[in-house]
Amino acid sequence: MTQDWFATARTLSEALPYMQRYSGAVVVIKFGGHAMGDAEEMASFARDIVLMRQVGVNPVIVHGGGPMINQMLGKLNIQSDFVRGKRVTDAATMEVVEMVLSGVVNKRIVQAIQNEGGNAVGLSGKDGGTLICEADDPDLGLVGRPVAMDPSLLHHLFKGGFIPVIAPLGMGREGETFNVNGDTAAGVIAAGLKADRLLLLTDVAGVKDANGDVVTQLSPDHVRELTSQGVIAGGMIPKTETALAALDGGVRAVVILDGRAPNACLLELFTDHGAGSIIRDSAPQITPRD
Ligand SMILES: Nc1ncnc2c1ncn2[C@@H]1O[C@H](COP(=O)(O)OP(=O)(O)OP(=O)(O)O)[C@@H](O)[C@H]1O
Numbered sequence: 154m155t156q157d158w159f160a161t162a163r164t165l166s167e168a169l170p171y172m173q174r175y176s177g178a179v180v181v182i183k184f185g186g187h188a189m190g191d192a193e194e195m196a197s198f199a200r201d202i203v204l205m206r207q208v209g210v211n212p213v214i215v216h217g218g219g220p221m222i223n224q225m226l227g228k229l230n231i232q233s234d235f236v237r238g239k240r241v242t243d244a245a246t247m248e249v250v251e252m253v254l255s256g257v258v259n260k261r262i263v264q265a266i267q268n269e270g271g272n273a274v275g276l277s278g279k280d281g282g283t284l285i286c287e288a289d290d291p292d293l294g295l296v297g298r299p300v301a302m303d304p305s306l307l308h309h310l311f312k313g314g315f316i317p318v319i320a321p322l323g324m325g326r327e328g329e330t331f332n333v334n335g336d337t338a339a340g341v342i343a344a345g346l347k348a349d350r351l352l353l354l355t356d357v358a359g360v361k362d363a364n365g366d367v368v369t370q371l372s373p374d375h376v377r378e379l380t381s382q383g384v385i386a387g388g389m390i391p392k393t394e395t396a397l398a399a400l401d402g403g404v405r406a407v408v409i410l411d412g413r414a415p416n417a418c419l420l421e422l423f424t425d426h427g428a429g430s431i432i433r434d435s436a437p438q439i440t441p442r443d
Pocket residue numbers: 184185186187188216217218219220335336354355356357359360361362384385386387388389390
């Protein structure tokens with residue numbers, strides 16, 4: 154029994170250099186709809202976020218909600234199609250998307266953070282003019298491509314000690330509401346904040362190669378190669394596209410990891426071990442996970 158306490162103390166002590174490294178840093182976390190597990194897993198995620206804030210990190214959560222949107226569209230008998238990993242969004246779909254993202258998923262995350270003693274504020278990219286969008290592609294309807302990001306509201310929230318929780322919606326110049334892919338929104342927000350890390354939490358252990366092995370470190374060139382081979386497909390496409398755009402936009406590194414794994418964010422930020430696939434400009438070595 155006694156030894157467990159020594160181990161706890163040692164773990165805390167070993168985390169010190171990481172805590173110092175990330176103190177004051179902005180870490181944007183995309184919490185995918187597929188990464189959201191049951192209430193216990195949500196509580197564990199929220200605890201990690203509150204711990205980050207406690208040690209001086211400024212976490213920003215940008216969430217998805219694909220499965221929850223599908224469920225509601227199903228109940229309402231509204232069909233929806235995907236093109237290159239993005240949802241085709243007409244006006245009827247958009248209403249449901251906003252209702253589910255801002256009304257249900259966003260508040261569930263806010264509540265989980267409050268329950269763990271943090272102070273979260275739920276908003277969408279529409280609030281404070283944070284995300285201004287244009288139509289992404291005529292085939293996709295109301296899917297928005299962010300063209301401007303205003304970080305002022307988020308800086309105010311950081312100063313007040315709040316944890317922003319952002320639903321991936323944006324406004325058009327004519328006042329339209331756009332549905333933004335959660336990964337895309339997280340990337341643009343991370344770039345606008347010049348974040349130290351962008352963590353894309355999903356339901357797979359990382360980016361897999363043709364053999365199905367997780368690649369722990371990738372360079373942008375390797376990402377492009379896997380994409381042209383069709384190995385990176387479906388919902389992984391917006392993630393890796395986001396990763397490359399975020400690096401170009403000044404984010405130091407992007408990590409794609411399994412949000413359902415216990416303490417995934419802490420493992421990535423506060424240990425040498427890391428988690429998932431890290432994408433950065435100078436990958437010193439590229440090795441499949443053992
Ligand atoms: N090379 C690859 N490596 C890993 N996953 C891949 C790869 N190619 C395609 N995928 C798929 O991408 C999926 C992750 O994207 P998906 O959009 O489904 O989830 P999410 O973005 O986490 O959730 P949401 O879209 O609800 O926010 C994985 O579950 C996997 O099926």
